[in-house]
Amino acid sequence: MNPHDLSLLMGLVLAHLAGDFLLQPRHWVDERVRRLHRSHHLLYHVLVHAGLTALVLMVASWLLPGSPGPPGVLAGAAAVAASHWLIDLGKAKLPAGRLRWFLLDQLLHLLVLCMLWLAWLGSLAPLEALGAWLLTPTVLGVATAYLIVTRPFSFAIAMVMKRWSSQLEDTGTLARAGARIGILERLLVLSLVLLDQLTAVGFLLTAKSVLRYGDLRESKDRKLTEYVLLGTLVSVASTLVLGLTLRLLLER
Known part of the structure; x- marks a missing residue:
């Protein structure tokens, strides 16, 4: 072609x-x-x-x-x-x-x-040619990783955070907005890891922290602050591990 x-x-x-x-x-x-x-x-x-x-x-x-x-x-x-x-x-x-x-x-x-x-x-x-390319280990591995960081990771993180979520009061946030923010966050982090742009992951976390800090400071809720921080760290850390593991496997 x-x-x-x-x-x-x-x-x-x-x-x-x-x-x-x-x-x-x-x-x-x-x-x-x-x-x-x-x-x-x-x-x-x-x-x-x-x-x-x-x-x-x-x-x-x-x-x-x-x-x-x-x-x-x-x-x-x-x-x-x-x-x-x-x-x-x-x-x-x-x-x-x-x-x-x-x-x-x-x-x-x-x-x-x-x-x-x-x-x-x-x-x-x-x-x-497209079919042969889609069946390469690189494409299959990347597609699997992107799939994992969506709903599967959402379910896993929700189970990890379940013991603390019951202690929070209703803060009046949008329905399921947190889950969707988490999915977008993990997609961005995974993309940056696969592109070897780990520094940009830090900027992403900083931007999210600045936005979240204003909301949490206004709510004056220490429990909510700790919950959001823990959820963010679990989400980002798990995605980093997945992305770095995939890179090691593909580079062999």
């Missing part, structure tokens, strides 16, 4: 992002939700994507030897337009403002673009 092949995929993704987020006014989306398949703005939106896709494919046909000519450009643009119309129409029938439907919508669009990319190249070699 030469660099131009990957550039084609990136170009298709860039065209999709421009069409979905830069060239689609909010009132187009609102009308699509109200009128569904009768929406004129849904048609405009689809035509924008067709035009952007055709532009990318025309450039690709000029840069990539052996690429399909104008018939291929028209077929690719039509495929993107038709799939986009169906996917966006289906999303318009679902409850608005749900993250899961937004992610599914974008995933389906990207899947269509990947299929178009492979069809344009006329080869499954990139897919085979």
Whole structure:
């Protein structure tokens, strides 16, 4: 696979992002939700994507030897337009403002673009290379580590802290916000460890400590201060151990 092949995929993704987020006014989306398949703005939106896709494919046909000519450009643009119309129409029938439907919508669009990319190249070699890369020990190890620091570590830390959590009063914080903050914190720490940026872990802890200090000072609750400090140290220390262990295993 030469660099131009990957550039084609990136170009298709860039065209999709421009069409979905830069060239689609909010009132187009609102009308699509109200009128569904009768929406004129849904048609405009689809035509924008067709035009952007055709532009990318025309450039690709000029840069990539052996690429399909104008018939291929028209077929690719039509495929993107038709799939986009169906996917966006289906999303318009679902409850608005749900993250899961937004992610599914974008995933389906990207899947269509990947299929178009492979069809344009006329080869499954990139897919085979991706499969081989995903099965390497490095990728599997890193993916496992990122999975571990999410819910599994949350359950483990909750069990460690259970004996003290019952001694705390309700402080009026957001529901499950602490657990989500902990997950994000561990994801950041693990990323920094794998990138060999241990110094940045210290800055992360300092930033969190400064934010937490103001809240805890206002609550004047020593128990809560100790609980938060202990939870943070358990979370960060366990992630550091996991990240450093993974690095040692991968460097062998």
